[in-house]
Structures are given as C-alpha cells and as structure tokens.
Amino acid sequence: MSVTVRVPAKVNVQLAVGGARADGFHDLANVFLAVGLYDEVTATPADELRVTCSGPDAHQVPLDRGNLAARAALALVERHGVAPDVHLHIAKDIPVAGGMAGGSADAAGALVACDALWGTGASRGELLGICAELGSDVPFSLVGGAALGTGRGEVLTPLEVGGTFHWVFALADGGLSTPAVYREFDRLWEGHEVPAPEASPDLIEALRAGDGVALAGVLSNDLQPAALSLFPALERTLAAGTDGGALAALVSGSGPTTAFLAKDEESARSVADALLASRTCRAVRVTSGPAPGATVRAHGT
Template sequence: MSVTVRVPAKVNVQLAVGGARPDGFHDLANVFLAVGLYDEVTATPADRLRVTCSGPDAHQVPLDRSNLAARAALALAERHGVTPGVHLHIAKDIPVAGGMAGGSADAAGALVACDALWGTGASRAELLDICAELGSDVPFGLVGGAALGVGRGEQLTPLDVGGTFHWVFALADGGLSTPAVYREFDRQWEGLDVPAPQASPALIEALRAGDPRALAGVLGNDLEPAALALFPALEQTLAAGTDGGALAALVSGSGPTTAFLAEDAASAESVAEALLKSDTCRAVRVAPAPAPGATVIAPAV
C-alpha cells in the first residue's frame, strides 16, 4: 500500500512586505501562482517515520524530523491519535532552496498522502489549518492555482486566472537564507515607515484576463533589493533574461532563483536558451502556470 501525491512549485508574482511584527514575522500581500514544476511525495506504511529523497540536489534535503514533510506527518498523526509509522519518499524536481517553496509543497503533499494512507478523513479546513501551523507557504501547496495570501501569507483567497502564463526559471549557483533576506530587508528600511502591504488590483486583473504583457508591467517583489544586496550576481542573470526577450524578470520570493515571464511557449524556450548561453546561472527550467495544488496521482491499493 502506498499513496503518491504530486505538488507544484510557486512563483510570487507580487510580494508586498510590511514592517516586522512583534512576533518577528512580516505582514504580506503575497500573490502566489503555482507553476508546472512538481515534487512527488509517496507515503508507505513503515514501523517508524522515515524520510528519503531522490532527484536534483536531493543531498541538500534534510532527512530527519526537521524536514517539513516529516513535521506534517507528525502533526496529522498527533491530531488523530495515529502512530506515525510511515516512509515518506520525496522525488524532487522543484529546485531546492530556490525561493520556489519546494519544502512547503512537500509538507502539503505529505499531509494529503498520509491522510489518504491512514484514512484519517481530515477535512480540507483541518488540512489547511495544519499547513498554516507548519509555515507561511505550506497552505498554497495544498491549494495551487493562484491565490492572494495575507497575514504572514497563510490566509489564502483563490484568484481567477484566465489563461496560461509561460515562465522561465534560472537556478543560481549558490543559495540564500530566507531569514537573512528578511533581516536585510529590515536593515534597508530601518528608521523608515514601511508601507502597509496591499495587493495590486491591476495585477489581479492581469491574471484574470490571462494577459502576459499586462502582468509583466505589474510584477513586483519587495524582497528583491535585499536579495540583490546579498547576492549581487543575480543582477546579471536578470539582465540576461530580459536581454534574451523576457517580458519581465524578478527574483522569485527570497531567491536566489530568478523568474522570467515570456510572451508564449516559443518565447520561453528562446529566453531559456539565452540564459544558458549567458553563463549567469547553473541551470534553467521552463514551466507553464497555473498548476493544480496537491493531487493524489497513485492512491493506496
């Protein structure tokens, strides 16, 4: 018996960041868009909780109980009085530590897989509640599509998307710590009034209309200056993508992956080729959006 769940990566088409809160988090207006790069999480009965991982950069994924997928299984088991005997295997295709919420997606996938495997019958609301406890990006891994996240990003409102958007992602040779990027953001805004984060009506309308040119004009990431300060080489990658024909470019989340919006599928391939030739990144991925959230693709038998 096993259950396999497929979960998508995300790109933040808008990430508006407020000032630091007393609890250390920041209020956000975070417009998520799920993209067609996926991890697969397979849950199989075992005598104890165990995590394994395969795929690109799998060696960077923690395999102990600090792994978000493991924490998700433990949280569900505790709520339902289940012994958390499960082997979670993560087949990675989402870039690791790349600002695309791969670990958060894996947590959402593990929740759905363990719920199906154990027959806990958790409601969607309960699963979303557990997701929010695990991390700000985890609920979106469950929901997919497009959504506005407020609070620290975990309170989601689904958004309509009227077409397919074509993205290119450049993977950096190196990593960035999300807490370090937020610390740099706070340093850059020290002594200044940080505007309250608000979602852009024009951006939400561009998504609804399925208009890549309109979306390109309103993409935004308030963490980008901080990410570039810590990883200046990303500026060369952003320039290479726009020079290569991308409609717009931005750092994905806290980075260091950079994201490029293309006019169509053919343009995305051209941008990807230009990025590879630029020698400003270690790898390039092309993916459409939106993509569905956590989906069971191989149920228990």
C-alpha cells in the first residue's frame, strides 16, 4: 500500500520581522497565502527509511536523514514506536531554495502520508506540534489557505480570504540561504532598534475582501532589503515584472524567488511573458491562491 499527499507552496504577503531573540530566531508577523504550486509526497512500505526525488531541481534536494521529509517520518516514529521502514518519494514542483517553503511542504506531506500509511491516528494538534518542531513554515504547509503566523511563524491564526489572487513567480538563477538572509537583516539593522512586528489590518482586510488592488498597496517583506543586498540582480527582475503590468512585486520570503501580484489570469500571463522577455530570470510560474493545505490524494496498493 502507498499514500500520496499533495502540499502547496506559499507566498508571504506580509513578512514583518522583529529583532533577534536569545534563541537566535526572530519574532514574526507572517501572513501566509498558499498558492497552487504543489509537491507530492508518496509513502510506501520499505525495508528501511529511504528518500527519492524527481522533478525540476531534484538534484538540489538532500536525500539523507537530514531531509525535512525524513525528519518528519522519524518524529512520528519517535512518538508512536513504529519502525521507520518507509520509502518517501517527493515529486517536486515547488522551486527549491526559493523562499516558497518547498522543504517545509515536503515535511508536512511526509507527516500526513506516514500517519495514514502506519495508522498512527495522530490528532491534528499532535501533527501541528510536530510540524512546529520541524520548522517555522511547516505548520502552515499542513494548514494551507491563509493564516497569520506569530512567534517565529509557527503559531497560526487562520485568515478569511474572499476571492482568488493571481500570481506570477520568477525563479532566479542561484539560491539564497534563509539563515544568511536573516544574518544580513541583523547586519543592516545593527545599531538600530527593530520595531516589534505587527500584522497590517489593511492587508488582512484586503484578503478578506478578495481585493487584489488593495492587497497590492500593502504587500511588504522586511527581509527584502537583506535579500537584495545579497542578490542585487533581483532588483532588475522586480522592475521587469512591474514594468510588465504587475500590480505589485516583492521578494518571496527569504528569496530569491520574486512574486508578482496580477489583476487577473490574463494579466498574469502578460506579466509572465514580460519577465521571460526581460531575461532577468530562468523561468516563470503562473498560479493563484489560496490553495488547500496537505491533502491525501491517493491510496494505492
């Protein structure tokens, strides 16, 4: 028997970052929106824990026990005493190291798939607790939709979304390390007091109303200056998308993927064409949100 779970990418429509905490993390007000780019994680019985991966950039995905999907399976093993004899195959379509929570999505997918495969019967609360231990973005990958993440991003409050938002994502040549971007954030703020992060009421209202124009006016990412400092070429990509008709543009999370909000599907495709013509990115993806969280797609035999 096997179980396949589909998990979405995310874009941070707001990422407000506080100063570094004693534990090295930063307090966040992180408004997540799940979008329709997906990885699929399939769990199949095996003689031992094994991870494989296929799809774009699969060669960049670690296949040892350090992989977040493998760590998710092992966390469930530790709690329920089952043998970690599973083959996890990741069919990857979320950009790797692109600030879209691909690794976090795989962790959530593996957790749900192994829970179903092994019949551990973990509660939603238990699964969310394991997700929070695995990483700040992992709980949202389980939940999907839209949510405000506080703490280091793992404490979620679901948000209402009143419509569909159309997005274009431009994939950069090269990657950015999330820890490196946070270090650069700290360097840029050195000697200054970092404001406490707060969610924007106007942004939450724009989501609730399904108003793309209003949302475009309040998108923000406190990590963007740090990402641009480390990867200056992203400035050209942001400008190309805006010149191509995007309502707004920003770096997605810690980057280097850049995100462009469009008026509608037709406009999104025009923005994508403009980005490709600009030669400032290696590929583009057109999609929309919100999207559901981790979802069991198939049970096989």
